[in-house]
Amino acid sequence: MTTPTPFGIRLHDAIERTGRLCVGIDPTARDLDAWSLPDDARGAARFAAAIIEASAGQVPVVKPQAAYFERFGPDGVVALADTIRLAHAAGLLVLLDAKRGDIGSTNAAYAEAYLRAGAPLGVDAMTVSPVAGVASLAPFVDVARAEGAGLFVLARTSNPEAYASQTARETDGGTVAEHVLAWLRAQNAGQDVGSFGCVFGATVDDSHDALAGLHAFVLAPGLGAQGATADDLARRFRDGRFVLPTTSRAIAAAGPSLRAVAAAVTDTVEACTDALRPVRVQDSAR
Numbered sequence: 001m002t003t004p005t006p007f008g009i010r011l012h013d014a015i016e017r018t019g020r021l022c023v024g025i026d027p028t029a030r031d032l033d034a035w036s037l038p039d040d041a042r043g044a045a046r047f048a049a050a051i052i053e054a055s056a057g058q059v060p061v062v063k064p065q066a067a068y069f070e071r072f073g074p075d076g077v078v079a080l081a082d083t084i085r086l087a088h089a090a091g092l093l094v095l096l097d098a099k100r101g102d103i104g105s106t107n108a109a110y111a112e113a114y115l116r117a118g119a120p121l122g123v124d125a126m127t128v129s130p131v132a133g134v135a136s137l138a139p140f141v142d143v144a145r146a147e148g149a150g151l152f153v154l155a156r157t158s159n160p161e162a163y164a165s166q167t168a169r170e171t172d173g174g175t176v177a178e179h180v181l182a183w184l185r186a187q188n189a190g191q192d193v194g195s196f197g198c199v200f201g202a203t204v205d206d207s208h209d210a211l212a213g214l215h216a217f218v219l220a221p222g223l224g225a226q227g228a229t230a231d232d233l234a235r236r237f238r239d240g241r242f243v244l245p246t247t248s249r250a251i252a253a254a255g256p257s258l259r260a261v262a263a264a265v266t267d268t269v270e271a272c273t274d275a276l277r278p279v280r281v282q283d284s285a286r
């Protein structure tokens with residue numbers, strides 16, 4: 001049996017081939033309406049197919065938001081499975097934004113559902129929540145290691161409401177987010193590019209020093225509809241090598257013309273790749 005190439009390496013190599021952006025697939029009611037698509041599972045699948053076609057070859061990875069498919073029940077889950085298959089067939093990695101996270105035994109079941117090769121909803125990486133205790137995520141790590149998959153654990157999310165809980169101090173004085181990052185550093189130990197990354201919003205203004213030494217990708221949502229810009233990426237993330245910006249509604253807003261969506265992807269890739277290119281000497285030495 002061959003050992004699967006770890007997700008971190010696969011993402012790194014795909015970024016080198018394409019650009020530094022993750023395109024989100026969020027079939028919101030508003031965007032389906034703007035695209036003259038029905039607000040149902042079929043509409044969501046057609047919307048997703050167009051975003052995939054416009055993104056293929058331009059970006060390394062797409063990020064379907066599970067909630068926008070699940071709202072249509074079983075048909076929506078089938079549309080999500082079809083979307084995952086279509087993206088893979090188009091040569092894209094798939095990062096499922098599902099933010100799962102529970103006690104360890106249940107996390108093992110989630111990991112089987114999303115990270116096991118050949119599972120109907122099997123993806124390359126997924127978002128997970130550490131709210132039940134970061135160590136409860138161990139089953140996700142076990143399956144991810146076996147399958148060459150990756151995780152993005154919520155550390156500092158892009159929404160302002162999360163500030164209080166994610167910067168709350170634990171008994172040793174470190175913040176909740178710092179504990180998440182310390183745990184991730186341990187999972188990535190010994191790797192140049194690990195597979196266990198975090199979510200750290202492009203909208204977050206506080207210190208990004210905690211990201212040093214993570215040796216894994218940082219998914220940075222918040223560009224576009226939530227107000228962050230490429231300049232914010234450059235300013236907030238001092239070491240851009242591992243930053244993977246993601247944006248959803250700002251890309252959909254260019255549609256429904258496929259050509260216009262593809263052009264929006266091209267422009268956003270260029271802006272993000274440029275913003276994150278400079279690596280200062282003192283950062284690269286860390």
Ligand SMILES: O=c1ccn([C@@H]2O[C@H](COP(=O)(O)O)[C@@H](O)[C@H]2O)c(=O)[nH]1
Pocket residue numbers: 024026065097156157158159199201221222223224225226246247248249250
């Ligand atoms: O901290 C987080 C984590 C995840 N998200 C998700 O990303 C997209 C953002 O959509 P935009 O249209 O680019 O605002 C959405 O699916 C969120 O659930 C996030 O925004 N922030």
